[in-house]
Amino acid sequence: MLLNVQGKQAYCYTGGKAFDPALPVIVLVHGAQNDHSVWGLQSRYLAHHGHAVLIPDLPGHGRSAGPALGSVEELADWLLALLDAAGVQRAVLGGHSMGSLIALEAVHRAPQRALGLALLGTTYPMKVSDALLETSRSNEEAAIDMVNIFSHSSIAHKPSSPGPGFSVMGGARRLMQRMSARNPDQLFHTDFAACNSYANGEAAAGGVACPTLFILGSKDMMTPPRSAKLLTGAIKHGKIVTVDAGHSLMTEAPDAVLDALSAFARSAVSTLAT
Template sequence: MPYADRHTQVAGRAVAYVDAGPREAPPLVLLHGAGFDQAELTWRLTASAMRESHRVIVPDLPGYGDSASLGGRPDLARLADWVVRFLDAVGVARADLGGVSMGGGMALWVAIHAPERVRRLVAVCPYGVMSRAPHHRLAWAALRAGALPLAYRIAAASPRAARLGLGLSYGDPHRVSRKAVEELRVTARQQVQRRSFDAFLASEMTSARLKSDLTPELHRIGAPTLLVAGRYDRLVPAVHVKRARERIPDCRYLALPTGHWPMRERPEMFQQALSRFLAG
């Protein structure tokens, strides 16, 4: 049975998701990242740890896992609006909302533009807190040259290459597990065909900047917020997350000794911080 074993529709398109834990418990909605990702890969360990205290809802985002894509070029605002529609579809009026990377940016956007839907906010190594990517011009050139489809094919074909690529998202590559490598290879095979991250970057990245820099709007977030950075994150350097903290009125900041994927690299540490914050 696939991990995301519940199904609904958002705007007429299929969505697969996990819904675990007591239905009367506070809802916790968790959003994964882009690229080599899906609900199980990022959130399986967290969902298992939190299901006793929360109703944990984890969707495969559009174009990932078993969820249909949005079509066209889905930018951050369009994906975040999808989150609001997904909450409607699963009957959740207000939730604790968490996300990592692209999912973290989506969570920030919802907290800014639909504040009534967010009780508490957890953004982990989030997209949307910087105007340029690290080595921006090089990343732009690689995108234009078709580096992503090549990376998908190589990771799908080679466990060693998949481990090496996954290690770039970790602070300590020795923490990459065999299971994580195999899960990433499955996702890579899907993305060879689906190219969901390519579509996102095509809508969000120009040669000069990233389209969705939410920094000027962060002061509008009213929900109690936890910003989590990876001290060794190469994709969203911790300095950007720490600066974002200064703009959010009710915000805690935590830097973990990890790369871009704290909930997989140091799951116990991340889960402890998440539980403490959600308990208030």
């Protein structure tokens, strides 16, 4: 689905179903150097089981027009403008990694829009090492390889990983390379710099009143579960689900992530109904 957001074209995947804003809406935001496809294994199920699903490509990513936005605050404003463009008043907002900060800041800015908040592979502060930040600026291909290794718990995933012959690491690497090819204007560095400079996470978390879910990977080297303690401590009513995966938990543990997201979305909607 194509929308006009802040005067530019924005693409949203809707899970293989026509988008109906009258249904309970769930919005899932991807992380750095990614696009909507990282949610493919969860979004289709949700769209075919009672939810209206919006999975946007952030500006400058995938099929959405650029330029990429340089701060979490700008991206949160863009996300709220996307809801307006789609005719969505309230939704469950979720995000992975950089996307989790965007969803958190959007809830902070417009709490009345959130039925619930799902934070996957999250941490705050989301600091990026100086070496990786510089590599993302000067040698994006090397940064892609570094992050791809750090984001996965194994180079040889079990045969039960999605799709016969499907390479979890290979698919993630090709996706990031494709983002570079589509937007060669230092996209990875722009994303990492936005994560690194975001300074409102503690204040935003302290004001979250809606139901909240944390999904954390037990083997996550990019955002280890222990590093989320500031957020989980600030959102004391949040539920924590830990899955057996690294940072790329939506592909490494797709069923466990889906089970947690689906149950949370149903609960958030039922809470509203009562």
